[in-house]
Amino acid sequence: MDGAGQPALALDDRGLPADRLLEAYRQMVTIRRFEERALDLYRAGELRGSTHPYIGMEAVAVGVCLALEPGDYISSTHRGHGHTIAKGGDVRRMMAELLGRATGYSGGKGGSMHIADLDRKMLGANGIVGGGIGLAAGAALTAKLQRTGAIAVSFFGDGALNQGVLHEVSNLAAIWSLPVVFVCENNQYAMSAAAAWTIAGGDPAKRAAGYGIPGVTVDGMDVEAVARAARQLVARARRGEGPSYLIASTYRFVGHHAGDPLNYRPKDEAERWRARDPIRLLGERLVARGMATADDLAAIDAEAVARIDDAVAFAKASPPPTVDQLLTDIYA
Amino acid sequence: MVTTSERQAPAPASAGDERLLTYAQALNEALREEMRRDPTVFVMGEDVAAWGGGGVFGVTRGLADEFGTERVRDTPISEEAIVALAVGAAAAGSRPVVELMYVDFVGLAMEPLVNQAAKLRYMFGGKVSVPLVLRTQQGAGRGNAAQHSQSLEAWFCHVPGLKVVTPSTPADAKGLLVSAIRDNNPVVFLEHKLLYGTRGYVPAGEYAIPLGVADIKRPGRHVTVVGIHMMVLKALQAAEQLAEEGIELEVIDPRTLVPLDEAAIVASVKKTGRLIVTHEAVTRAGYGAEIVARVVELAFDYLDAPPLRVCGKNVPVPYSAVLEEAALPQVADLVAAARALVRGAA
Numbered sequence: 067m068d069g070a071g072q073p074a075l076a077l078d079d080r081g082l083p084a085d086r087l088l089e090a091y092r093q094m095v096t097i098r099r100f101e102e103r104a105l106d107l108y109r110a111g112e113l114r115g116s117t118h119p120y121i122g123m124e125a126v127a128v129g130v131c132l133a134l135e136p137g138d139y140i141s142s143t144h145r146g147h148g149h150t151i152a153k154g155g156d157v158r159r160m161m162a163e164l165l166g167r168a169t170g171y172s173g174g175k176g177g178s179m180h181i182a183d184l185d186r187k188m189l190g191a192n193g194i195v196g197g198g199i200g201l202a203a204g205a206a207l208t209a210k211l212q213r214t215g216a217i218a219v220s221f222f223g224d225g226a227l228n229q230g231v232l233h234e235v236s237n238l239a240a241i242w243s244l245p246v247v248f249v250c251e252n253n254q255y256a257m258s259a260a261a262a263w264t265i266a267g268g269d270p271a272k273r274a275a276g277y278g279i280p281g282v283t284v285d286g287m288d289v290e291a292v293a294r295a296a297r298q299l300v301a302r303a304r305r306g307e308g309p310s311y312l313i314a315s316t317y318r319f320v321g322h323h324a325g326d327p328l329n330y331r332p333k334d335e336a337e338r339w340r341a342r343d344p345i346r347l348l349g350e351r352l353v354a355r356g357m358a359t360a361d362d363l364a365a366i367d368a369e370a371v372a373r374i375d376d377a378v379a380f381a382k383a384s385p386p387p388t389v390d391q392l393l394t395d396i397y398a
Numbered sequence: 399m400v401t402t403s404e405r406q407a408p409a410p411a412s413a414g415d416e417r418l419l420t421y422a423q424a425l426n427e428a429l430r431e432e433m434r435r436d437p438t439v440f441v442m443g444e445d446v447a448a449w450g451g452g453g454v455f456g457v458t459r460g461l462a463d464e465f466g467t468e469r470v471r472d473t474p475i476s477e478e479a480i481v482a483l484a485v486g487a488a489a490a491g492s493r494p495v496v497e498l499m500y501v502d503f504v505g506l507a508m509e510p511l512v513n514q515a516a517k518l519r520y521m522f523g524g525k526v527s528v529p530l531v532l533r534t535q536q537g538a539g540r541g542n543a544a545q546h547s548q549s550l551e552a553w554f555c556h557v558p559g560l561k562v563v564t565p566s567t568p569a570d571a572k573g574l575l576v577s578a579i580r581d582n583n584p585v586v587f588l589e590h591k592l593l594y595g596t597r598g599y600v601p602a603g604e605y606a607i608p609l610g611v612a613d614i615k616r617p618g619r620h621v622t623v624v625g626i627h628m629m630v631l632k633a634l635q636a637a638e639q640l641a642e643e644g645i646e647l648e649v650i651d652p653r654t655l656v657p658l659d660e661a662a663i664v665a666s667v668k669k670t671g672r673l674i675v676t677h678e679a680v681t682r683a684g685y686g687a688e689i690v691a692r693v694v695e696l697a698f699d700y701l702d703a704p705p706l707r708v709c710g711k712n713v714p715v716p717y718s719a720v721l722e723e724a725a726l727p728q729v730a731d732l733v734a735a736a737r738a739l740v741r742g743a744a
Contacts, residue, residue: 139486139490141486170523171523171525172521172522172523173523173524174523175520175521175523176521176522180521180522182521182522182525184522184525184526185525189486189489189490189526190518190521190522193513194509194513194514197509197510197513197514199482200478200482200486200510200514201482201485201486201489201514203479203483203486204482204483204485204486204487204488204489204490204494205487205489205490206486207483207486207487208486208487208490208491209490211440211468211469211487211492212492218486231478231479231482231509231510234474234476234479234482235476235479235482235483237474237476238473238474238476238479238480238483241474242471394524395519395520395523395524396519396520396558396559397519397559397582397583398519398524398527398529398581398583
């Protein structure tokens with residue numbers, strides 16, 4: 067789970083090998099339990115600022131990261147916990163960062179919105195909508211210049227589809243054939259702004275045609291579908307054929323952040339999406355294929371809960387940063 | 399305390415090694431030498447390769463011929479993307495040198511510069527470095543009017559995480575650009591459009607001028623004049639005029655605004671008792687206010703007169719020559735201010 071040494075997948079068209087599917091399930095459950103606990107901590111007043119849960123969207127980060135090598139970069143969004151866990155991040159250091167402790171990833175200087183793990187090539191959650199798009203493309207540029215063979219993935223939300231930087235970076239990445247995959251997590255709302263009325267042209271994937279690059283839409287609730295599509299686009303990037311768009315249709319089951327009034331979307335809409343909960347979908351599939359029993363899945367869940375319990379205990383036992391850390395890390 | 403001799407650019411091995419170069423040629427030499435030395439350095443910007451062989455001001459001339467268009471990359475007119483990619487490229491192990499054609503266009507790129515480049519290291523608890531140089535030029539005096547003539551150094555100085563460099567001579571330009579490229583932080587390297595054609599002696603071979611070390615361009619004992627960019631040259635002209643009437647200006651070029659060599663400025667004010675700060679940027683909330691504030695905090699008891707700012711008027715830069723000249727601080731303004739300071743204290 068915390069290991070970064072996952073080999074590249076050799077997927078067939080039917081799906082993932084059993085061990086990788088179980089691993090995907092474990093990661094998705096870990097993300098879900100992590101986020102639920104983060105919300106609890108926020109409501110208990112122990113988590114400052116804000117936190118942006120990834121609940122409901124787990125299949126996107128996990129599916130895409132299954133297609134990546136340890137040396138590949140990702141950049142993230144406000145909602146960075148899921149991406150960090152999917153890239154192999156340490157939930158102890160993440161939880162400590164959320165609670166503002168010295169043992170956190172950033173020593174308590176970043177918090178929920180700036181979770182980053184440079185050792186695992188995770189370029190950070192980002193408090194600016196669209197802020198990570200150029201970072202990933204820049205990492206791809208370095209990979210190309212230094213011929214490292216790495217590629218980069220930029221995760222961003224549907225809100226970033228309407229940020230100017232996406233256009234500029236898409237154009238630049240296309241003309242330079244940069245090895246980057248732009249993954250739009252279309253969770254249907256940019257805060258309260260519905261994708262249905264904020265995205266001109268309807269289908270976001272059509273925008274890729276304007277740059278002469280592939281635009282693939284995928285069921286973001288199906289981790290296998292995400293992984294298959296990501297594998298193809300990542301392989302394309304690694305072959306030097308340039309960037310692409312992967313639009314994953316998904317849904318955040320909860321609000322934009324912990325304080326979201328959620329009064330802007332139809333009550334039955336969330337229920338329709340919840341009926342396709344990505345974790346339940348994958349669990350049912352594992353059981354149907356004989357890859358796991360219900361007891362196995364329950365054990366994986368219990369294990370994830372225990373890991374999060376341990377992470378919270380670790381975080382709470384950790385000291386806050388000392389004030390003498392205030393003015394460090396500004397300059398290298 | 400930094401001594402005066404340490405503040406000077408390193409002396410060349412012999413006078414024969416010095417060449418008379420323009421400011422633009424000196425910058426070009428720094429880029430060329432650093433690209434030869436370090437394969438992770440690359441140059442990116444609008445028209446840096448194809449346009450007449452290198453940039454509208456000629457600073458990157460010939461670099462594409464030597465290093466190829468992979469390392470000297472012409473870009474579309476996409477300032478936000480250029481800077482955003484440079485941040486990501488730097489975080490991933492390159493040393494990008496971005497040319498932004500006019501500082502006025504930085505408004506389009508403030509997001510990646512301010513929210514990403516300047517903050518990643520701190521937000522991530524020191525786990526990443528962003529060794530990025532944003533080269534651009536600023537300044538007025540050429541009839542470029544309001545959108546191509548601003549001096550915006552104060553914007554960058556206000557953002558923790560950025561370093562800000564403002565060379566006024568060819569030798570400083572080369573040595574400071576070398577340091578900026580080798581620095582592990584985002585550096586905003588501000589050139590001045592009217593300085594590109596100015597000439598000066600530049601030491602041959604490799605040398606670096608450390609960031610945060612001011613230079614006394616002319617010693618004097620009556621008034622300290624701290625100038626930025628063109629105003630260093632104008633202050634030296636004012637000093638020539640005033641010397642004839644027995645008023646000696648000490649002209650200090652901070653060379654880098656972040657970090658600022660406060661010790662050099664304070665030491666000078668303790669000697670002269672009088673301070674003028676001068677820059678083209680508008681007076682209000684300009685960097686001169688910061689310099690005055692620091693001198694008041696650190697050396698108030700040594701001041702024989704209130705410090706003066708001889709800076710740009712609080713107005714967009716106009717087109718017409720007569721108006722533009724009136725908007726900018728001139729040699730005569732410096733002469734008048736210095737006379738008033740000395741006589742007022744007498």
